Amino acid sequence: MREVVKAMKALSDETRLRILNLLLERECCVCEVMQALEISQTRASRNLSMLHDAGFLRMRKDGLWSLYSIDQEGMDDYFADLVEAVKKSLEGNELAVLDRKRLRKAERVGPGCVRKLAG
Amino acid sequence: MREVVKAMKALSDETRLRILNLLLERECCVCEVMQALEISQTRASRNLSMLHDAGFLRMRKDGLWSLYSIDQEGMDDYFADLVEAVKKSLEGNELAVLDRKRLRKAERVGPGCVRKLAG
């Protein structure tokens, strides 16, 4: 039961729903998520971790990058239903569409580029 | 999106998952829920309200009683998937089984009986 509550809690946050929306498109690194959602590195990293801890995501390392993706195979049975529900619920959502659009333009470079933009 | 988050929040609490588990059996009044889950009246009422506000439940009045049930027809499309996921996730769960068992013994009388038992 604790696990189920944890899974639901993981989904009960706008940032994390938006992240899941991105990962339904493709595997992402932290910096792509922060670019697409226009959020801080801390926020992107923390929320990806939470989704991972809850059991929704798979994570692999590639050099400096942490690549997260939806763990289709490893997920418990009902997790798939939850992801499906999230997918349905976000269909046509304005923000979700915009996020996906920005993801297409995002590059696999990290917060360094943000710093450059800042000054 | 706000609505989706609200729905997920409604499901991210053990008490509310247990309530949903009961309502998957049958329509219940507040006092039956408090008896089956062995929780306070306030707690039963509040959490039923939250599930109702989120859009999962239907409520009808019958005299003094408020009768809650899962709103199969009125629910948005993806809500059904969520309820299904909850159902799957609780299958075989010890506490969920016990709650259903106690529900069978519960009577449609309110906290008054609790007061009698107490004093």
Place this chain on the structure above:
DNA sequence: AACCTATAAGCGAAGATGCGCATATAAGCG
């Protein structure tokens, strides 16, 4: 009307959550 009873709602305390800032860790490169 006076009095039960079932449920809802205001209030405040304890705990949980989200996030920015600063810092740590770790991989890659000169």
Place this chain on the structure above:
DNA sequence: CGCTTATATGCGCATCTTCGCTTATAGGTT
């Protein structure tokens, strides 16, 4: 090795949640 970059994490604060206590509301009974 020292520097840069991508990501993770400790800390503190503001906010939100949950829940019990108490009181309000409203239907029912006598």
